[in-house]
Amino acid sequence: xxxxxxxxxxxxxxxxxxxxxxxxxxxxxxxxxxxxxxxxxxxxxxxxxxxxxxxxxxxxxxxxxxxxxxxxxxxxxxxxxxxxxxxxxxxxxxxxxxxxxxxxxxxxxxxxxxxxxxxxxxxxxxxxxxxxxxxxxxxxxxxxxxxxxxxxxxxxxxxxxxxxxxxxxxxxxxxxxxxxxxxxxxxxxxxxxxxxxxxxxxxxxxxxxxxxxxxxxxxxxxxxxxxxxxxxxxxxxxxxxxxxxxxxxxxxxxxxxxxxxxxxxxxxxxxxxxxxxxxxxxxxxxxxxxxxxxxxxxxxxxxxxxxxxxxxxxxxxxxxxxxxxxxxxxxxxxxxxxxxxxxxxxxxxxxxxxxxxxxxxxxxxxxxxxxxxxxxxxxxxxxxxxxxxxxxxxxxxxxxxxxxxxxxxxxxxxxxxxxxxxxxxxxxxxxxxxxxxxxxxxxxxxxxxxxxxxxxxxxxxxxxxxxxxxxxxxxxxxxxxxxxxxxxxxxxxxxxx
Amino acid sequence: xxxxxxxxxxxxxxxxxxxxxxxxxxxxxxxxxxxxxxxxxxxxxxxxxxxxxxxxxxxxxxxxxxxxxxxxxxxxxxxxxxxxxxxxxxxxxxxxxxxxxxxxxxxxxxxxxxxxxxxxxxxxxxxxxxxxxxxxxxxxxxxxxxxxxxxxxxxxxxxxxxxxxxxxxxxxxxxxxxxxxxxxxxxxxxxxxxxxxxxxxxxxxxxxxxxxxxxxxxxxxxxxxxxxxxxxxxxxxxxxxxxxxxxxxxxxxxxxxxxxxxxxxxxxxxxxxxxxxxxxxxxxxxxxxxxxxxxxxxxxxxxxxxxxxxxxxx
Numbered sequence: 001x002x003x004x005x006x007x008x009x010x011x012x013x014x015x016x017x018x019x020x021x022x023x024x025x026x027x028x029x030x031x032x033x034x035x036x037x038x039x040x041x042x043x044x045x046x047x048x049x050x051x052x053x054x055x056x057x058x059x060x061x062x063x064x065x066x067x068x069x070x071x072x073x074x075x076x077x078x079x080x081x082x083x084x085x086x087x088x089x090x091x092x093x094x095x096x097x098x099x100x101x102x103x104x105x106x107x108x109x110x111x112x113x114x115x116x117x118x119x120x121x122x123x124x125x126x127x128x129x130x131x132x133x134x135x136x137x138x139x140x141x142x143x144x145x146x147x148x149x150x151x152x153x154x155x156x157x158x159x160x161x162x163x164x165x166x167x168x169x170x171x172x173x174x175x176x177x178x179x180x181x182x183x184x185x186x187x188x189x190x191x192x193x194x195x196x197x198x199x200x201x202x203x204x205x206x207x208x209x210x211x212x213x214x215x216x217x218x219x220x221x222x223x224x225x226x227x228x229x230x231x232x233x234x235x236x237x238x239x240x241x242x243x244x245x246x247x248x249x250x251x252x253x254x255x256x257x258x259x260x261x262x263x264x265x266x267x268x269x270x271x272x273x274x275x276x277x278x279x280x281x282x283x284x285x286x287x288x289x290x291x292x293x294x295x296x297x298x299x300x301x302x303x304x305x306x307x308x309x310x311x312x313x314x315x316x317x318x319x320x321x322x323x324x325x326x327x328x329x330x331x332x333x334x335x336x337x338x339x340x341x342x343x344x345x346x347x348x349x350x351x352x353x354x355x356x357x358x359x360x361x362x363x364x365x366x367x368x369x370x371x372x373x374x375x376x377x378x379x380x381x382x383x384x385x386x387x388x389x390x391x392x393x394x395x396x397x398x399x400x401x402x403x404x405x406x407x408x409x410x411x412x413x414x415x416x417x418x419x420x421x422x423x424x425x426x427x428x429x430x431x432x433x434x435x436x437x438x439x440x441x442x443x444x445x446x447x448x449x450x451x452x453x454x455x456x457x458x459x460x461x462x463x464x465x466x467x468x469x470x471x472x473x474x475x476x477x478x479x480x481x482x483x484x485x486x487x488x489x490x491x492x493x494x495x496x497x
Numbered sequence: 498x499x500x501x502x503x504x505x506x507x508x509x510x511x512x513x514x515x516x517x518x519x520x521x522x523x524x525x526x527x528x529x530x531x532x533x534x535x536x537x538x539x540x541x542x543x544x545x546x547x548x549x550x551x552x553x554x555x556x557x558x559x560x561x562x563x564x565x566x567x568x569x570x571x572x573x574x575x576x577x578x579x580x581x582x583x584x585x586x587x588x589x590x591x592x593x594x595x596x597x598x599x600x601x602x603x604x605x606x607x608x609x610x611x612x613x614x615x616x617x618x619x620x621x622x623x624x625x626x627x628x629x630x631x632x633x634x635x636x637x638x639x640x641x642x643x644x645x646x647x648x649x650x651x652x653x654x655x656x657x658x659x660x661x662x663x664x665x666x667x668x669x670x671x672x673x674x675x676x677x678x679x680x681x682x683x684x685x686x687x688x689x690x691x692x693x694x695x696x697x698x699x700x701x702x703x704x705x706x707x708x709x710x711x712x713x714x715x716x717x718x719x720x721x722x723x724x725x726x727x728x729x730x731x732x733x734x735x736x737x738x739x740x741x742x743x744x745x746x747x748x749x750x751x752x753x754x755x756x757x758x759x760x761x762x763x764x765x766x767x768x769x770x771x772x773x774x775x776x777x778x779x780x781x782x783x784x785x786x787x788x789x790x791x792x793x794x795x796x797x798x799x800x801x802x803x804x805x806x807x808x809x810x811x
Contacts (some may be wrong), residue, residue: 154522200622286711301689302688320687322687322689322690323690323692325690326690332688339682339684340684340687341685341688342682342685342686343678343680343681343682343685343748344682344685345681345682345748345749346677346678346681350674350677350678353674354675354678354686354689354691355676355689355690357671357674358671361671364670365665365670365673366669366670366673366674367667408689433620
């Protein structure tokens with residue numbers, strides 16, 4: 001059958017990162033097509049190309065077999081491509097019907113907006129979808145699920161023929177998912193082509209007829225759902241060789257350094273409890289959005305918990321105070337280096353000194369010599385490549401910037417080091433250095449908690465792997481039981497613990 | 498680097514304007530004019546000291562002149578009520594501190610933008626001043642205070658002492674380092690354990706207290722406490738801070754630069770008045786310098802953004 005919308009050998013790079021390499025995909029009328037892959041496999045880039053947000057560097061987009069150029073999202077909309085996101089973007093103060101027809105309101109003969117016709121059309125759309133929503137109700141207060149249905153109705157009112165759904169179920173409950181699937185199935189039978197992205201494998205198997213797997217920006221395989229099992233699919237998503245990048249040394253775990261007790265932040269994560277011992281590296285694995293970063297932010301006091309507490313060295317921490325967490329011996333190397341880890345305009349030495357302003361003083365005044373010595377000491381130990389320590393940290397490469405973040409925290413000699421995506425976006429050489437450093441720190445008795453989305457890093461470095469799924473800790477795997485399959489299964493919610 | 502070059506530029510301008518005024522403007526280069534000129538910048542200098550901290554921390558306080566006015570009104574009202582000046586002065590300082598604390602609480606606890614908050618309190622504090630004192634001028638203040646205030650010695654010593662103190666605090670202590678970090682990247686500063694809200698709160702408090710201190714000097718200098726004392730001074734203060742090289746986006750600036758800019762603005766103003774230039778033109782020149790001081794350091798960046806905007810916005 002001919003594809004309504006197809007991608008032919010499309011590639012896209014962002015700087016040196018090749019997000020997508022010669023990927024082809026065909027969306028056929030009446031078929032729901034799943035896109036599977038780990039975080040960073042290229043799924044979002046593909047969606048953005050099909051919806052006109054990005055233009056591919058190479059390759060073509062084919063609409064009904066003819067090449068088209070989506071220069072802007074409006075071009076894709078015009079061609080009948082509609083995208084439903086995880087978080088819909090409605091105007092909260094307008095009614096449902098006003099949202100559906102925003103910018104394309106039907107007019108009366110006198111040029112005024114024809115409210116009667118608008119309501120009538122909205123009612124017909126909802127009837128076609130088989131849902132009961134009052135078109136005159138304000139969008140504010142609608143559940144995420146209802147907002148998505150409004151978005152779908154909006155897409156239908158534009159005669160969309162291709163429906164792209166980017167993790168639409170992430171924020172939905174079981175019943176809402178069932179209702180959404182009912183709507184999608186109805187549309188499919190009416191001749192829509194559907195592209196469905198979800199981290200939940202069971203949903204892919206329930207809704208879709210075909211699945212394309214991406215890994216590291218390349219197309220791994222395309223299967224009919226009938227020809228593949230969930231386990232096969234997981235294997236195709238992760239199938240990489242563990243290389244010798246991870247110089248993990250054995251160390252004997254000591255006493256408990258960090259204890260997290262039933263920590264809860266409503267709507268973000270629930271009832272998270274775990275311990276990290278001195279000398280141990282514990283990885284916190286899971287998919288993007290599972291709540292890992294949010295947990296470590298709360299442990300460090302950036303956010304305030306609704307329930308539960310954190311103990312460091314047996315003493316309970318004051319909630320929502322990074323200052324208290326630091327005084328207790330905690331350090332956090334945050335996920336976003338440029339925004340949270342460093343002050344880009346400040347020099348290397350001032351960034352390193354920022355966590356220890358009390359340590360670089362002589363009397364009440366800052367000692368520039370002490371400040372310089374602190375930075376020099378750690379720059380040498382971490383083999384930082386720099387011209388002058390007084391240079392702004394922004395001129396360094398990503399890997400060297402990450403070393404400055406590590407320096408500013410290690411200079412405090414923390415007893416518990418939390419690292420969130422410690423090697424994201426840095427080169428392979430520096431990556432290995434960071435891994436060696438973490439391993440040495442653990443051997444020296446530091447408790448290390450590492451959030452990472454890279455499975456090889458998790459498996460290569462961790463003594464224990466904690467897996468989160470949708471805001472809950474669902475599995476705890478000792479080193480010898482942690483495999484790519486067991487971690488991914490838990491992370492995608494296929495096993496309950 | 499840029500800051501150093503900017504300071505040098507201001508210094509060169511200051512010297513050039515002084516030379517031009519000394520040679521070309523009658524009555525500029527004599528002792529009484531120079532001492533008047535210095536006296537006339539005292540209040541702006543005091544408020545610019547604390548404003549420098551506030552702007553470096555990427556906030557702003559537009560209510561300083563209104564706080565000054567409120568403090569003047571309280572002074573006049575309490576003097577009329579029969580209190581001694583020695584009792585009134587600490588009360589005025591407390592009023593200013595309180596005004597600053599209100600700004601600080603609204604900005605840090607409620608998370609409101611300081612621009613909006615202090616435009617609001619700009620009107621609020623000035624309005625309160627009129628409520629307290631109406632349109633009367635309280636002029637029968639004791640000569641023991643009004644006479645020394647017309648001599649440059651005490652105000653100059655005060656500005657010099659506080660100026661050195663503020664410069665050391667901003668450029669050589671942990672608090673100063675933290676203020677720069679907050680202005681450059683508030684989130685990263687918070688992640689480094691800096692108490693962002695607490696520091697910002699105290700910056701607004703200091704700003705209010707300095708405005709009250711300035712109000713005492715202004716009142717004694719003119720021997721007149723009025724509700725409309727210092728109307729429009731916030732413009733001069735902000736102009737001096739920005740002209741002094743403090744980035745309106747926060748994270749950059751130096752106190753010596755600001756103090757030189759206060760002097761530069763004072764000299765320009767004084768020379769133009771001596772040259773019989775109309776008041777409207779003076780405001781025009783202040784406004785021009787303000788726009789120029791925001792524009793010039795950012796010209797390069799603006800130019801780059803323009804030339805690359807086509808690629809950035811798809």
